[in-house]
Amino acid sequence: MEIIVLVVLLMLGYFFGQYAEKKHFKSIIEREKLLLKLPVVTMRTPPAIHQHELKAELVTGNTVISIDFFKKFVASLKMLFGGKVTQYESLLDRARREALLRMKEQAKLNNAFVVMNTRVETASISKNSNQRNSVGAVEVLAYGTAISIGNKLENTK
Amino acid sequence: MLLTNLEQVPGRKIIQHFGLVQGNTIRAKHVGKDFLAGLKNIFGGELSAYTELLAESRKEATDRMVQQAQSMGANAIVNVRYSTSSVAQGAAELYAYGTAVKIDL
Amino acid sequence: MRYTPTQPPEGINVTDEHPLKSFFILTAGTIGVIIVVVIILGLAADHLVKYIPIDYEQELFSKDGLYIMPFTVDESDQGIKSLQYLQTLVDDLHTSAGKDFVEHKFQLAIANEAQANAFAMPGGHIVITKGLLASVESENGLSMILAHEMAHHYKRDPLRSMGRSIVVSIFLLAIFGADGSNILQSFLGNTAAITNLSFSRQQESDADKFASELLVKFYGHASGATEFFQYIKNTETELTEIPNFLSTHPSTEGRINFLLKHEQQNPGEKKPLPVFLREYAHTKSADK
Numbered sequence: 001m002e003i004i005v006l007v008v009l010l011m012l013g014y015f016f017g018q019y020a021e022k023k024h025f026k027s028i029i030e031r032e033k034l035l036l037k038l039p040v041v042t043m044r045t046p047p048a049i050h051q052h053e054l055k056a057e058l059v060t061g062n063t064v065i066s067i068d069f070f071k072k073f074v075a076s077l078k079m080l081f082g083g084k085v086t087q088y089e090s091l092l093d094r095a096r097r098e099a100l101l102r103m104k105e106q107a108k109l110n111n112a113f114v115v116m117n118t119r120v121e122t123a124s125i126s127k128n129s130n131q132r133n134s135v136g137a138v139e140v141l142a143y144g145t146a147i148s149i150g151n152k153l154e155n156t157k
Numbered sequence: 158m159l160l161t162n163l164e165q166v167p168g169r170k171i172i173q174h175f176g177l178v179q180g181n182t183i184r185a186k187h188v189g190k191d192f193l194a195g196l197k198n199i200f201g202g203e204l205s206a207y208t209e210l211l212a213e214s215r216k217e218a219t220d221r222m223v224q225q226a227q228s229m230g231a232n233a234i235v236n237v238r239y240s241t242s243s244v245a246q247g248a249a250e251l252y253a254y255g256t257a258v259k260i261d262l
Numbered sequence: 263m264r265y266t267p268t269q270p271p272e273g274i275n276v277t278d279e280h281p282l283k284s285f286f287i288l289t290a291g292t293i294g295v296i297i298v299v300v301i302i303l304g305l306a307a308d309h310l311v312k313y314i315p316i317d318y319e320q321e322l323f324s325k326d327g328l329y330i331m332p333f334t335v336d337e338s339d340q341g342i343k344s345l346q347y348l349q350t351l352v353d354d355l356h357t358s359a360g361k362d363f364v365e366h367k368f369q370l371a372i373a374n375e376a377q378a379n380a381f382a383m384p385g386g387h388i389v390i391t392k393g394l395l396a397s398v399e400s401e402n403g404l405s406m407i408l409a410h411e412m413a414h415h416y417k418r419d420p421l422r423s424m425g426r427s428i429v430v431s432i433f434l435l436a437i438f439g440a441d442g443s444n445i446l447q448s449f450l451g452n453t454a455a456i457t458n459l460s461f462s463r464q465q466e467s468d469a470d471k472f473a474s475e476l477l478v479k480f481y482g483h484a485s486g487a488t489e490f491f492q493y494i495k496n497t498e499t500e501l502t503e504i505p506n507f508l509s510t511h512p513s514t515e516g517r518i519n520f521l522l523k524h525e526q527q528n529p530g531e532k533k534p535l536p537v538f539l540r541e542y543a544h545t546k547s548a549d550k
Binding site for chain 1: 165
């Protein structure tokens with residue numbers, strides 16, 4: 001009985017999980033292309049543009065993405081043996097890129113030409129935080145300062 | 158109130174600083190949302206309810222930080238940082254902190 | 263500084279391999295490792311049991327020791343009389359079992375249960391349910407069951423299976439620690455349990471063989487050996503049947519076939535059950 005439940009859950013997780021992941025990656029790649037012109041950097045010194053006033057604003061983007069049952073199961077088997085847990089790679093990659101994209105989308109709305117000092121924070125969201133092998137979902141927050149061009153300065157040197 | 162995570166405000170001069178300001182909230186997930194999240198744990202994918210919940214909570218933490226800064230007479234917060242930690246089962250703390258400053262406008 | 267928009271290629275942070283590949287390797291690997299470990303630990307437990315003297319086992323699992331009767335016992339005069347009859351039958355069977363097993367002693371008990379079943383418990387205890395007394399037609403049929411449980415004791419199966427389950431739980435505990443249950447734990451636990459079941463089925467077949475041979479020694483023939491199993495087969499419905507690899511016992515069909523052959527090779531007259539036992543067996547049991 002338990003075996004049947006396990007197999008059904010694994011199959012559901014596999015098919016829906018793979019489908020969701022493929023779809024998500026496709027959308028990420030598309031949107032990344034659209035926003036490619038907007039640079040996102042980790043540098044902290046704003047560019048020196050003297051003719052214009054620069055406007056700075058904090059922009060953030062976050063997402064919570066859950067792993068599917070299939071990958072979680074395979075990953076927990078992998079954790080018995082140790083080694084590289086490739087099953088979680090795509091989850092974290094998707095979440096980080098999605099969060100960064102959302103941040104960039106917000107920056108784009110502010111007509112920013114660069115996002116500076118970009119930081120990425122990852123936190124694991126799970127039902128039982130003290131239980132081991134329990135990475136159920138991750139939250140990624142990306143934030144940075146969107147720099148946009150304001151009014152033209154009157155006293156240009 | 159101007160927020161940035163740079164160390165200065167581009168094109169402005171910081172004339173006064175007030176030290177650290179911070180804001181936090183601790184949010185618990187609610188049962189209904191948790192149930193749906195449990196289902197999503199099978200299928201995988203984004204937990205939009207959680208995404209919104211955390212974004213909302215983070216905004217509240219930011220607002221609290223801004224309130225602190227306002228009460229000090231600051232008009233900007235520089236070097237803003239966020240951090241997330243889970244303090245108890247099913248509850249997360251969202252924390253925002255930065256340096257309250259006065260810039261010339 | 264000039265910004266050149268470039269997109270890094272895919273597949274650097276994400277390993278590009280088919281997820282099913284690692285799934286099959288890992289599941290097969292884990293199941294394999296568990297089967298091997300459980301077999302090795304099981305054999306070790308079996309081996310250790312040989313070093314536990316029989317009288318020590320009997321003392322440890324005596325009524326003042328670890329033995330707990332899991333059923334209610336009927337203490338009416340009829341019940342005591344039937345118990346004495348069973349005890350004598352077992353002792354007689356024991357005498358004809360031969361010199362190899364002299365050290366063994368048996369303690370009988372009748373459980374006040376309607377479901378036909380018999381158990382061998384560590385320390386030479388044999389529990390027979392009232393339902394079983396009603397399910398057999400002759401003394402030969404009853405002796406078959408008693409001899410089957412005795413065979414378990416001669417082979418020290420109760421202690422062996424106890425040793426196995428202890429060893430397996432320790433092994434699983436070593437992997438997971440004592441913390442809560444999760445799906446992986448039950449998966450591995452089930453794999454280990456299923457591996458142990460094959461030992462259990464082997465033990466049952468061995469006990470059947472031994473018991474029918476003991477019948478021949480005692481009565482001079484093996485008639486009645488299939489009585490109880492015929493009864494089980496008639497009451498078994500398709501719903502209650504479990505797939506063979508998930509069962510502690512071999513299939514009833516297979517056991518009947520094996521015993522029937524033995525019966526046909528050693529034909530003889532069956533001995534009826536004493537009247538008081540028949541009457542007692544058909545009185546009401548504690549459960550409905």
